[in-house]
Amino acid sequence: MVGKKKRGHPDVEELLSRPWCYYCERDFDDLKILISHQKAKHFKCERCGRRLNTAGGLSVHMNQVHKETLTMVDNSLPNRQGLEVEIFGMEGIPEDVSQAHNQRIIAGFYQAEAERRATTGNPGPGANQGNQSKKPKFESPTDLKKRLAEHKARKEAEKVAGTSSGGNTPRVEGVQNSPLGQSPSSFVRSAVDLTQALELTVSQNNASPYVAPQASHGASQGAGYGSFSQEPYSQPAAAYQQPYASQPPFSGPPGAQFQPQYSPPQQYTPSQSFPPPGFQPPGQNYPGGPPSFGAGSPPPGSFNGYHGPPSNTPPAHGGLPNRPPSLPPAPGLPQRPSFGAPQVPPYQMQQLHQGPPGTSFQGQQGSWAGNSWKGQDQKPAMSSSYPPHSQGYGDYSTNASSVDDLVSGAAREADDIDEIIRMAEAGIKPPKKGEAAVPPKKSKKDKPQKMIYSDNEMSPEEKMALMPRYAFVPDGKTETSLVDAATIPGVAGTVDA
Amino acid sequence: MRPYEISEPPTDAVSALKFAPDAPTRFLVSSWDKHVYLYELSSEAEGGKLIEKYEHRAPVLDAASEQTTMKLLLRGWIGRINLESGEQTVMSAHTAPVKSVVYSKEHSLLVSASWDSTLHFHDLKHPEKEPATIKLPAKPHSLSITASKLVVAMASRLVYIYELQSTLMLASQANGATTELQPWQQRESSLKFMTRAVACMPNDDGYASSSIEGRVAVEWFDPSPESQARKYAFKCHRQPDTSGDGTDIVYPVNALAFHPVHGTFASGGGDGVVALWDANAKRRIRQYQKYPTSVAALGFSSDGKYLAVGVCPGFENDQEDYSGEGVTKIYIRELGETEAKGKGPK
Numbered sequence: 001m002v003g004k005k006k007r008g009h010p011d012v013e014e015l016l017s018r019p020w021c022y023y024c025e026r027d028f029d030d031l032k033i034l035i036s037h038q039k040a041k042h043f044k045c046e047r048c049g050r051r052l053n054t055a056g057g058l059s060v061h062m063n064q065v066h067k068e069t070l071t072m073v074d075n076s077l078p079n080r081q082g083l084e085v086e087i088f089g090m091e092g093i094p095e096d097v098s099q100a101h102n103q104r105i106i107a108g109f110y111q112a113e114a115e116r117r118a119t120t121g122n123p124g125p126g127a128n129q130g131n132q133s134k135k136p137k138f139e140s141p142t143d144l145k146k147r148l149a150e151h152k153a154r155k156e157a158e159k160v161a162g163t164s165s166g167g168n169t170p171r172v173e174g175v176q177n178s179p180l181g182q183s184p185s186s187f188v189r190s191a192v193d194l195t196q197a198l199e200l201t202v203s204q205n206n207a208s209p210y211v212a213p214q215a216s217h218g219a220s221q222g223a224g225y226g227s228f229s230q231e232p233y234s235q236p237a238a239a240y241q242q243p244y245a246s247q248p249p250f251s252g253p254p255g256a257q258f259q260p261q262y263s264p265p266q267q268y269t270p271s272q273s274f275p276p277p278g279f280q281p282p283g284q285n286y287p288g289g290p291p292s293f294g295a296g297s298p299p300p301g302s303f304n305g306y307h308g309p310p311s312n313t314p315p316a317h318g319g320l321p322n323r324p325p326s327l328p329p330a331p332g333l334p335q336r337p338s339f340g341a342p343q344v345p346p347y348q349m350q351q352l353h354q355g356p357p358g359t360s361f362q363g364q365q366g367s368w369a370g371n372s373w374k375g376q377d378q379k380p381a382m383s384s385s386y387p388p389h390s391q392g393y394g395d396y397s398t399n400a401s402s403v404d405d406l407v408s409g410a411a412r413e414a415d416d417i418d419e420i421i422r423m424a425e426a427g428i429k430p431p432k433k434g435e436a437a438v439p440p441k442k443s444k445k446d447k448p449q450k451m452i453y454s455d456n457e458m459s460p461e462e463k464m465a466l467m468p469r470y471a472f473v474p475d476g477k478t479e480t481s482l483v484d485a486a487t488i489p490g491v492a493g494t495v496d497a
Numbered sequence: 498m499r500p501y502e503i504s505e506p507p508t509d510a511v512s513a514l515k516f517a518p519d520a521p522t523r524f525l526v527s528s529w530d531k532h533v534y535l536y537e538l539s540s541e542a543e544g545g546k547l548i549e550k551y552e553h554r555a556p557v558l559d560a561a562s563e564q565t566t567m568k569l570l571l572r573g574w575i576g577r578i579n580l581e582s583g584e585q586t587v588m589s590a591h592t593a594p595v596k597s598v599v600y601s602k603e604h605s606l607l608v609s610a611s612w613d614s615t616l617h618f619h620d621l622k623h624p625e626k627e628p629a630t631i632k633l634p635a636k637p638h639s640l641s642i643t644a645s646k647l648v649v650a651m652a653s654r655l656v657y658i659y660e661l662q663s664t665l666m667l668a669s670q671a672n673g674a675t676t677e678l679q680p681w682q683q684r685e686s687s688l689k690f691m692t693r694a695v696a697c698m699p700n701d702d703g704y705a706s707s708s709i710e711g712r713v714a715v716e717w718f719d720p721s722p723e724s725q726a727r728k729y730a731f732k733c734h735r736q737p738d739t740s741g742d743g744t745d746i747v748y749p750v751n752a753l754a755f756h757p758v759h760g761t762f763a764s765g766g767g768d769g770v771v772a773l774w775d776a777n778a779k780r781r782i783r784q785y786q787k788y789p790t791s792v793a794a795l796g797f798s799s800d801g802k803y804l805a806v807g808v809c810p811g812f813e814n815d816q817e818d819y820s821g822e823g824v825t826k827i828y829i830r831e832l833g834e835t836e837a838k839g840k841g842p843k
Binding site for chain 2: 046455460463
């Protein structure tokens with residue numbers, strides 16, 4: 001399970017190298033698309049639809065052709081509307097802005113990665129299987145034999161002495177002879193820890209592909225010690241679940257350290273508190289014998305498989321794919337308590353990067369994957385000038401107010417480009433033109449709106465007409481007398497100019 | 498070209514603005530200030546001149562003109578004023594305020610629609626005859642007429658389309674009695690909210706309608722499925738909320754007017770924006786800079802050279818304290834040769 005490559009999400013370097021738009025912080029597959037995006041969204045003349053190359057160019061165009069002054073760049077983030085920076089593609093982006101962008105990418109990358117792992121239960125790309133050596137340490141057969149002999153000898157001696165090492169552990173005889181001279185109870189205690197860890201891993205990793213080895217590891221161990229472990233100390237595993245479940249750093253701001261978060265030491269103490277020699281059960285207690293132990297269970301180190309890949313730990317490195325993890329949450333996977341909690345910082349992170357989303361992010365892992373692409377839609381929707389459809393004008397939900405798309409052929413082209421970009425980002429093949437309008441439609445419809453006049457029953461005129469000051473002035477005359485009144489020339493106040 | 502302002506605007510909200518069919522420089526403005534104004538656009542330098550102001554005893558909600566006489570309506574009455582002499586005559590009476598009135602040159606017909614849910618057909622060739630009354634299922638909000646059809650947009654999102662020829666015949670047979678004439682077509686508005694305005698295409702193919710919810714729909718008269726499939730609607734006249742929470746402020750689209758030559762149309766909304774659209778190419782041709790207040794009425798001159806825009810604060814919410822005085826304005830925009838011309842399909 002280590003060797004899997006390329007899961008459809010890019011690594012940090014790839015992300016950092018993506019061209020992105022200074023004005024709206026969106027990133028693109030290549031520079032050409034970025035440039036056409038800028039021309040379509042930021043450097044387009046709203047009067048005639050002409051697409052200029054730079055903001056300066058647009059300004060001059062507006063000035064000369066339409067006699068108007070360009071004050072800000074369209075569809076840009078609030079702090080990027082200025083005309084003073086000359087941007088073309090990736091050129092001209094101020095250093096500090098560029099660095100801030102990279103920071104955001106990096107932070108986001110970790111966030112996305114964490115999410116991904118949370119959802120899939122898979123270790124990150126390149127994650128090794130923990131810090132501990134992969135090889136289980138085995139005693140050589142001679143050592144084992146020697147210990148067996150010692151054990152037998154001690155047993156013999158005990159029998160002779162007529163003592164028992166501990167009343168409460170009558171059945172542990174075989175183990176208590178551990179050469180380390182551990183007290184039985186502490187041993188049992190550790191064993192219980194182990195079983196609980198086992199329960200824990202099983203309960204938590206149920207459907208995860210990752211769980212299998214762990215479970216079998218625990219099981220094989222449990223089988224060895226099963227006889228005593230459960231009864232005296234069958235504490236609810238929940239107690240242990242707690243520390244595991246509340247891994248706050250995991251959902252916290254990413255970017256620094258994954259290692260500690262992924263390797264909650266508590267549960268796995270057994271493997272540490274048992275120095276391997278002592279832990280190693282004597283041959284007869286462990287029916288499979290050492291070889292089978294090695295075969296049937298993966299190295300103990302696999303418990304720590306959640307360790308972040310060392311290559312990703314340097315905090316200065318990494319980046320966020322501003323895109324949803326391409327892996328949807330595994331369907332059968334029970335939600336883990338630790339990740340079900342709302343993750344505010346990452347959410348904001350996303351927000352920061354994607355612009356204020358209308359509705360999409362719930363901050364839950366499930367919806368993260370599902371909605372984030374909608375979220376990307378929201379950005380255009382927010383600026384309200386990107387009806388992403390190409391034929392959508394004909395449909396009800398089209399926003400033609402911004403209707404750059406209506407303005408000219410250029411606009412339409414631009415929207416097509418946009419559509420393709422979005423699709424590409426979501427991993428969807430560019431659909432037929434006719435279908436293009438379908439997915440974004442919904443998100444647009446969801447957009448909250450405030451109607452200036454919302455009374456659907458009575459028109460403003462009707463209400464206005466009810467006002468006393470607009471009432472018909474009855475001058476005591478009947479309808480026919482209106483003619484009289486009207487025919488008096490004086491009534492028609494003549495204001496000839 | 499910069500729009501210029503008419504010097505003596507009405508003193509209260511504008512209700513309608515209509516150019517004379519035969520004189521491209523004359524137009525009528527009806528107002529809530531109980532007057533109907535007749536303006537003349539003489540020269541660009543002088544701007545528009547007020548020629549005549551006709552006083553009435555109630556707010557005037559619409560006006561229509563034919564050659565030298567004009568029709569107007571006020572609360573419950575349809576009046577006819579001879580523009581030369583200023584002589585006014587009452588043509589008929591509704592039992593509730595009259596919302597709109599349209600005039601058909603081809604049929605010498607004046608149609609009025611009132612909140613008493615009736616239409617009155619006035620045959621101007623026989624002014625002595627009582628107008629024929631047609632019952633409507635709901636209160637009308639807007640009327641629009643072409644050479645052959647009349648579109649009535651009503652409450653409950655109903656739209657009735659009448660064929661003038663046959664309706665006139667039946668109406669004349671009814672001889673002034675109230676009739677339950679069935680329209681040629683009954684439609685439901687393709688917009689989900691209350692219809693605000695309706696305007697017919699000058700080529701008699703279809704019409705556009707607008708709603709209080711920042712949308713305009715364009716549809717065609719032809720009932721064939723192919724033509725009906727062409728209908729569409731789009732959002733307009735809305736702005737992102739300044740608070741930046743992603744909410745759109747949606748303005749009612751108060752006015753629609755088709756350009757008599759190019760067949761494009763203008764929409765005017767509560768946001769103070771006037772936009773020109775190409776109905777066939779489904780494109781926005783241009784959008785003019787915002788007016789200080791809500792656009793209440795729009796009109797193209799018969800030669801398509803001028804666009805008059807009636808602007809006044811919207812009275813959507815606070816009718817109680819409303820006053821359009823001083824802020825009601827009429828702007829005239831002289832259009833360039835191709836300014837309102839559609840670009841044609843790409």
